[in-house]
Amino acid sequence: MTGEKVLLMMGCPEVPIQTSIALYLSHKLANLGFDVTVAGTGAANQLLKVSDSDGYYVKKLVNLDKTLEDVIENRADFDICFAFMHNDAGMTYAATMSAVSKAKLYSIVFGRNAEALAETIEFDCEMIIEKAAHNPVQLKNRLDKVVEGILK
Amino acid sequence: MSCIEQMKYEILLDRTTYKAAREYIEKNSEEVYYVSPGYKIFKDYHIIGVPPIALGAKGNALIFTYTKPCYGTFVLTVDNEDSIKEIDRLRKMETEKVTPSLKKSKPAESSRAPLTSFQDMWKK
Numbered sequence: 690m691t692g693e694k695v696l697l698m699m700g701c702p703e704v705p706i707q708t709s710i711a712l713y714l715s716h717k718l719a720n721l722g723f724d725v726t727v728a729g730t731g732a733a734n735q736l737l738k739v740s741d742s743d744g745y746y747v748k749k750l751v752n753l754d755k756t757l758e759d760v761i762e763n764r765a766d767f768d769i770c771f772a773f774m775h776n777d778a779g780m781t782y783a784a785t786m787s788a789v790s791k792a793k794l795y796s797i798v799f800g801r802n803a804e805a806l807a808e809t810i811e812f813d814c815e816m817i818i819e820k821a822a823h824n825p826v827q828l829k830n831r832l833d834k835v836v837e838g839i840l841k
Numbered sequence: 842m843s844c845i846e847q848m849k850y851e852i853l854l855d856r857t858t859y860k861a862a863r864e865y866i867e868k869n870s871e872e873v874y875y876v877s878p879g880y881k882i883f884k885d886y887h888i889i890g891v892p893p894i895a896l897g898a899k900g901n902a903l904i905f906t907y908t909k910p911c912y913g914t915f916v917l918t919v920d921n922e923d924s925i926k927e928i929d930r931l932r933k934m935e936t937e938k939v940t941p942s943l944k945k946s947k948p949a950e951s952s953r954a955p956l957t958s959f960q961d962m963w964k965k
Contacts, residue, residue, distance in 0.1 A: 701911035730910045753910070761879035761887050777858040781908045784859075784891040785878040809860070811891065 691722040698753060698786060699729035699737075700779035704800045706825040707773050710734045710777065713829055714771065716746040717753040717836060720774040726767070728756040730746055755784070760790050769839065772814075775800030775822075780809060787812035795835060845886050845907055845917065853904065854916035862906045862914040863895045869896025870904050874931040883919070889902050890914075898928045 695718050711727055719725045726749040734750055740836040741747050747788065750806075763833050770792040772783035785836040787794050798807045800822050807818045817835060819828040843896050853866050867873050867898035875893040882905065889908045897904035909915070 703911065732911070742895065757846075757879075757889065758887055761881075776912045777860075778913050779906050781859045781889055781891055781914060782910065783890045788878040788892055 693723050693768045694766075695725045696756070696770045696774040696786075696792065697725065697727045697772060698756075699727065699728060700773055700782060701776060702733040702736050702754075704775045704822050705771045706799060706821055706828060707733065707775070707824065708740060710797070710799075710826045710828055710832065711737060711773065712746040713825075714832055714836075715738040715748075717833075719748065720739070721840065723769075726756070727750060728753040734748055752806065757785060757789070760786070766790055769793050769795070771795045771797055772805065773797045773799070775803070776806070777809070781807060783810075783814070784812045787814060792829070797828070797832070844883060848883065848919055850919050851916045852915055853918055856913040856915070857907065859891045859908065859914045860954040862916045863891075863893075866895040866897040866904050866906070870895075870899050872928075872932075874898070874935060876931075881921050881937065883923055884952070896927075896931060900929070901925050903927050920931075 698716055699707055699711055702708060715725045715727050727737065727747045729749045730753055737747055737750060756765065767790060768792060770786055772779070772786060772794060774780045774783055774796060781841050783794065783796055796810060796814045796816045798816055798818045801820060802819045803818050807816055810816065817831050819831060852860060872892050874896045876896060876953060878890050878894055879887045879894055880894060882903070885943070888905065890906055891937045894906070901924060902918045903924035907915045919930050
């Protein structure tokens, strides 16, 4: 797995667990040898920067729209993409990534409307659905298993 | 992708789902064209969306979706010289798609998509 390029795509940071899971997943994957990039909206990135002010957990933090543009224009691509989504816009961004990238896509569907949102997903991806909004532990445990599966 | 925000646009529908935005374009445009996610309009705006991406034309105005992560999807319309160019480009693309199929004697496709939803087209 060394060097495989992973993108964590963060959407609107309104639901608290996104930031903590992004920090956790970025660090875990980097420690396993993945080349991790985290892309987010302006506010999502600021939350991450303040939480990880020395860049210990997230080494590469970039703008979400700019990253999508780079993938669309064939200037960049990834092997694996984790797309966070708790609203329709997050799902829309993931659908675009699914259409323009060769990355294996994992949709992290979370928040109170997670199940209903997951039903609207029509693109090819592996879904991790968790209704959690404030407590990230169950989603973290689910993602640990997903990462184990990737390593096999 | 924020070049749109610097243009003179009108909001036709705000803070909705992508599906509702697509249906709005299909129902409120004189011509509807379908493109892939990432299709570029106005030089540097790549459309974010769930395929098929609907683009509408009404007179000289281009009707399209604009998605913002925290606010949902908007339906915007721009009516200027650039929108005329974009509509012309879409019409040309449709013509290029139809021409080869005519040469192969396949049934001619309409250069204008019907004003029904994309899903309905495939139900028929």
